[in-house]
Amino acid sequence: MDILRDHNWVLSVGTFLPLAGVLVMLFIPKAEEQLQKAVALITALATLGVGVYTLTLFNYDRAGEMQFVAQTNWISVIKSTYYIGIDGISLPLYILSMVITVLVMIYSWDHIPSPGNPKAFLMLMLVLQTGMAGTFISQDLILFFVFFELVLLPMYFMIGVWGGENRQYASLKFFLYTMFGSALMLVAFLALFFKTGAESFAIPYLVEHGGAIAKNTQVWIFAGMFIGFAVKVPMFPFHTWLPDAHTQAPTQGSVILAAVLLKLGTYGFIRIAIPMLPHAAREWAPYIGLLAVIGIIYGALGCLAQTDMKRLIAFSSVAHMGFVMLGISTLTSFGMNAAVFGMVAHGLITGMLFFVAGSVKERYHTLEIARLGGMLKQVPHLGWILGFCVMASLGLPGLAGFWGEFPAILSAYSPLHGLSEGTFRVFMVIAAMGTVLAAAYLLWLFQRTAFGEPKPEFGGPSSDSHGQHDHASHDDAHHSDIHDVTVYEWVAWTPLLIGIVVFGVMPNLLFKLIDPAVAAIVSHIGG
Amino acid sequence: MLVNQFLILAAVLFCIGVYGVIARRNAVMVLMSIELILNSVNINFLAFALRNGSIDGHVFALYIIAIAAAEVGVGLALVLLVYRNRKSIALDELSEMKG
């Protein structure tokens, strides 16, 4: 029996289990909030359990090949099949999506954003989980597209219903942007389908035959995919939805958005656009690289200009995804390894940063950097966690961020042969400068918010009463709820923190997985 | 008879319906335009059914008719409700989704 097809049920189960949970929750009355939360959490945990089981079954010596492959007829009319499988690139992201969902569930236990209604909120989250997991395992373009879009709606409602004061604007912007992108993406998919003889939508088939398409056609098709994915990433000119969406979304929304949703775009590039259209990829690579470095510098400048903590973190996502895209644009296995690692690392770190931002907002009712301060004194644990994430985010070696950042810079020195080395070396230097800017804005954020004395409005010492102060003396409503990290937050955050350290110290945990899979993909580009 | 004469007729009807959907202000009118569109689709189905000598097109045409009936029912019910709430069925006054 083919080892790569053993246990091929695990993926389907892991993907669709959340929907079962949704069904169950449908029949639980709205009033039973605790029960709702419990069911949702149990479902997420069960899903994660399946994911872990997948990890144990996964054959790490053949991480380069698709495993647990399952293929059955689906929409025979358009020759689209239900075709799923997982390899070294998909696996980390697949698991990441499950972990993040669980943690967000835990965090939601006592952080249901207004206007309440945990039932709908958690159900949306479970649907989201299905969409994310499905996107990472689908081996059929139509299936991929369906999951890709399935992700869109729950996020739209999350932002639009549970978001901040300006939520409708943000959610519609997010929605229209991504719809616009995915429309073109779909056209590109169809064109690809017809150009390869309208035989099949299966990704391996298209990867095999896509290269034969005439170069100019490839460039056009790639353009469609590029816009579709670049909006999701987001890359430089298409990034303006991100700050609004992040700023307005509820904490859970921002976390999932940053941790997983942004990865759908980059994953699409690695899995679909580049291997299917190698010639076009070579044509586009310098421009992608250019946009990537622009994004790095530009996002950093954007961060420096921010006065709102959450918005700053959102902009930093633009910069970090710039590094990922730079790695991808080199079309070398070095770069793509860095990119995939960067995706996971950014998921952990930025997700964590958004958690912190959410908790700060909950305590101080503001994210104005100018108004915050002295967090280390008032909420020491929260402050130190923020510091830790800041250090991880600016790419400190020994923490996960470094392994996405430095190899990306490294790879830019020698891109795939045939690409202009000079151009990419310039990119390398610019990207390296980006790291300094990153240090600048992140430390600036940390210094402004965590160091110094707490502001008087939040119970800090007013100018005359200097020195130690006890919260008991300040009990007006404004900062009576400024407390340190709660137990739910600890439970929800610890795995992320541990992950950041572990992957930072032992990067091979991931690289060992990624490398063969990436090599398989790069082999299609002829790299 | 050409295949195209039916298909193009359907296309024309379809586009007229589209125009109606876009241009009309009165909800009932919009529903009517949608009916136009559905019918054009039906014509297509039947034309292809004849062309391919298969019978499935007929079945789908029937389904579409049924669906259309349901849709009109619900649609008009909605219109009634809206009218009852705001004494008007002018669509451009319903802009709740405005950001």
Next chain:
Amino acid sequence: MVAQNIAFGIIAAIMVVGALRVVTVNNVVHAALWLVLVLAGAAAQYILLTAEFVAVTQVLVYIGAVMVLFLFGTMLTRAQLGREKKLNNSTWYLGIPTSLLLLGVMILALTSSFGNEKLPTDSEIVSTQAISDQIFGPYLLPFWALSFVLLVAVIGAIVLARKD
């Protein structure tokens, strides 16, 4: 064949005109009546396409039920029966380029793909039995689904339209 072509031409002309009136006329009731005309034309076309049963259903369901619904809806919303200003909204002009563009694209696609391919002429009328065999054979599941849809629609309509 000539006869059929002529019939098609006439009916088609009537339908197009009717459809145009539907979307242009300034009176809801008139529009509804024009729509009846178009639907009848469609039924005629179905017959030309050897689809008797569908044509009959069209007449029964649409012209019978749907239009009545429309008229009731019109009455209940007290749209005055006479001419009515501002049946079009402020941005109606957007519709023209859009629909023309759409039409162009479709015609382009159709002509390029079907050229002047002919329909088979010798095909006999599709018997109702054949259709029912299809519906209650391979298409049984969709049929059930459809019945549910109708049920839901009826209930939904009642719920929505109830006065309380």
Next chain:
Amino acid sequence: MFAEASTVAHEALSSGWFLEHAFLIPIIPAVAFALIIFFGKKLPMKGSELGVLSMIGSLVFAVGAALQWIHRVNGAGEGQFIDPVIRSWTWWNSGGFHFGIGQHIDGLSLTILVVVAFISSLVQIYSLEYLRGDRRYTHFFASLTLFSAGMLNMVVAENMIQLILGWEIMGLCSFMLIGHWWEEGANSRAALKAFFTTRTGDIGLLVGTSVLFFSANSWTQEHLGVSGFSIRGLSAWALTGNPGHAAITVGAVALFIACIGKSGQFPLHTWLPDAMAGPTPVSSLLHSSTMVVAGVFLVARLYPVFFKGMNILGSGVNLITVIGGITIVVAAALAFVQTDIKKVLAYSTVSQLGYMMMGLGAGAWMPAVFHIFTHAFFKACLFLAAGSISHSASHHSFEMKKDMGGLRKFMPITFTTWIISTLALCGVFPFAGFFSKDEIIDNVGHNGYTVFMVVGLVGAFMTAAYMTRATYLTFFGEPRGASAGESHDDHGDAHATHDTHDTHDAQAHHGPHESNLLITVPLMILATLALGAGLFNATPFGESWERMTKWVEPRSVVVADMAHASVGETRGVRTDDTVAPPMMMSSTPTATASGEETPVGGEALTTASESSAHAESVCGTSAPEMGTCYAPQLHHAPFKWPKAAMSVVIVLLGMLISWLISVQMYTKKAGFFVGLTSRNKLLALGYGFLVNKYYLDHLYEKVIVHGIAHPIAKAAYWVNQNILDGIINGVGLVTRRVAGWVYRNVDQRVVDGAVNGSGAVARGTGNALRPVQSGKVSQYGALLFAAAAVAGLVLIIVNT
């Protein structure tokens, strides 16, 4: 993930457990750090005991390894290459290559290991007392321990990535420790500045590493079976692999930029004085003796790369020497106008680092490394003494003019240790500084860098002068300010808030007194070393005394490398990279030559290098036809007493002049009013001066001091504060401005605007996307159908 490596047994060279397990040295404090963070607060001594114990543990391991290394060297044959003890495990792999983490232990790394572990231990013991009762006692020790872990890791690093790891961790700890008292904005700003400045330099580190990696990787993989990050691989590649000139030059320059940032060399040195905002033990450990030499260490570590890249010994000048030389003078000049004792020491540190850089740039590898060694002791001692003063005498103030003076009576031990270290710093004969600093100056001259030899001598003169001034202000003359016992809370409380602990404020009010044992014992130990460390490599006393040279300096001989054979399997296996021992290639004429020429005894190398005139190892000058080089052939200046005497005289002259000026400036002025003591001092200064003292007074005050010294120094300081500093701050400011502008105009208007433009199709114009989302179904319909039409069109076009 780290699979145990199978270390090939060295049949030729002796090894030992400590050598083989040197990688444990950084791991001990790393573990201790974790323990302190998680359990420190619960422990009886708030976790400090863990820090101290871990440092002592590392020290034991380091010393053990060093002894075994010495044994290894002594056991080796003359002229034989003593290959470093390298172990490596796969850390990460990408693009089919494995990249290792492990240890690269040789004389250099062991020297630094011992120094770092030793000074860290002393400083931590010192801190037990100095920071007693501090608000963040535990955090302080945690950061200190983590710093040691990072530094030790950087020193044992087997490859560049591992080195960067340690390098950045040090930067982080420096950030946390400078900002230890972050309640005050000034401290956190200084911390930010330090981290940011060094980080700016680190661009070079990233770029340089990338450049070198891609230039070297294929060669090293083929010939040595190690990656292009490996230090061994890079050294061999630089000397043997005929590297492309452009690549290695760019790489070396880029790396050197990082060193400039980290070691506070000339353009980027401004962060170091500000870093004195941190607690004194931090200044003593990080910002004088250990962390700031990281840049120097990097140059010494990858010396072959810089040797080739900078064309050292190839011409009379190169980037490293220039930067080093400028730094020496500029920093020394700045030290004259400081009133904060720690700032004086900071600038002196900068200028001493300049010496090391200059030495390395001029091919004086051994003296530079030896100067790292000695400098660590006496500079750490000086800082700790300063700390002891502020702790026990001057009420947590470091202002020499305001709060010190005449302390020698109150704190005899501090005074003695300070004097010894000062003499060592100035390079007076029997003290440690003499043997290293003088060697640098000597070799720089000998290698043909005459200009820089002069610079070095000038620097020595200035060093002597400003140190004398500082000493005078601190320990002589009248007690002033806080040391006079008066408690002025104007700035006292500012420090009291964090230096805290009322007990000591109380004592400080009792007036100056000697610190207790926890502080004085480290001082005495360090002073002893400042006195004696020079004997480790006492060139003047003949070659038998040049132990460091023998033990530490890598021998530049051609070795045939066995690694080719093992490349095949080592590549495949994940436990790879462990290097087969290089073996002596008796066939190579050069090696045998250097073998024959050597007289019996341990000093094979030195003779080889002295007789290098006729038996020249090709390493460094040209690539050997077969085999590999790991170190360039360097020359050693034969020691000549006259030269040494000259420099010593210069130093003494500097002291004398400075002393006279100081007396005239600081005491004489007061002398009119205070009276006797100062007159006594004048008498004590020698009768002859009494006669025309006003004339001298006039001469010194007006002509020399105000006429020359002050303007120059002040100008330099002004340039420093306003121009260089201004540039750095300005850059930050401008960046923020630009950012703001870009954000407001480009992001919000142009880019967003372009997007919103599409909305304008639907209706008129307007900000944001509102026009599109008018919420009107009809417009949505229009958009939808139009999009569908466009999509269809595209589809048709693509499809036909």
